[in-house]
Amino acid sequence: MERQGEEMCFACGPKNPIGLKLEFELNDDIIESKFTPEEVHQGFDGIMHGGLVSTLLDEIMANMLYLQGVKAVTAKMETKFRKPVEIGQELTITGWIEREKKRTINTAAKIINQEGQKVAEAEAVFMRIDGK
Numbered sequence: 664m665e666r667q668g669e670e671m672c673f674a675c676g677p678k679n680p681i682g683l684k685l686e687f688e689l690n691d692d693i694i695e696s697k698f699t700p701e702e703v704h705q706g707f708d709g710i711m712h713g714g715l716v717s718t719l720l721d722e723i724m725a726n727m728l729y730l731q732g733v734k735a736v737t738a739k740m741e742t743k744f745r746k747p748v749e750i751g752q753e754l755t756i757t758g759w760i761e762r763e764k765k766r767t768i769n770t771a772a773k774i775i776n777q778e779g780q781k782v783a784e785a786e787a788v789f790m791r792i793d794g795k
């Protein structure tokens with residue numbers, strides 16, 4: 664099978680037919696994306712699946728580093744699910760860097776719903792895989 668690399672990323676790949684197709688806006692050190700969950704993204708009726716909520720948070724932090732040319736993978740991540748994420752409501756996902764060490768980068772992210780409520784947040788440790 665022909666490999667299509669980044670274009671097949673489940674969260675951001677434009678060619679992944681079942682992907683979330685996220686797009687990003689990076690301004691200085693803050694990254695933002697918008698996503699509206701549909702019925703296919705639900706777990707309990709009318710509520711977005713928590714694993715996919717975590718995916719949004721993981722991806723925003725990963726892409727913030729990727730778009731700045733940092734090669735790193737998620738090594739550890741903690742998600743707090745603050746409120747049920749309703750299907751059909753546009754979400755604003757934001758990510759930023761908390762601190763950096765030689766090998767690790769601590770990041771954070773949050774998701775705000777249409778009513779301005781924080782529905783989920785995460786903290787993560789990314790580890791550089793570029794040998795720096």
Ligand SMILES: CCCCCCCCCC(=O)SCCNC(=O)CCNC(=O)[C@H](O)C(C)(C)COP(=O)(O)OP(=O)(O)OC[C@H]1O[C@@H](n2cnc3c(N)ncnc32)[C@H](O)[C@@H]1OP(=O)(O)O
Nearest residue numbers: 669670672675721722725726729736737738739788790792
């Ligand atoms: C288009 C593309 C756009 C971007 C797409 C992004 C996709 C979304 C982002 C992801 O989800 S990435 C996929 C999920 N993550 C992974 O698959 C990572 C899997 N894990 C690894 O590859 C390795 O475990 C890792 C590179 C993280 C570390 O392996 P190493 O062999 O370099 O670590 P090593 O065992 O030598 O440990 C070095 C230090 O790091 C620490 N460490 C290792 N793994 C850790 C871990 N997981 N969490 C915290 N600390 C960790 C370890 O304790 C040790 O600390 P000390 O030096 O103090 O002893």
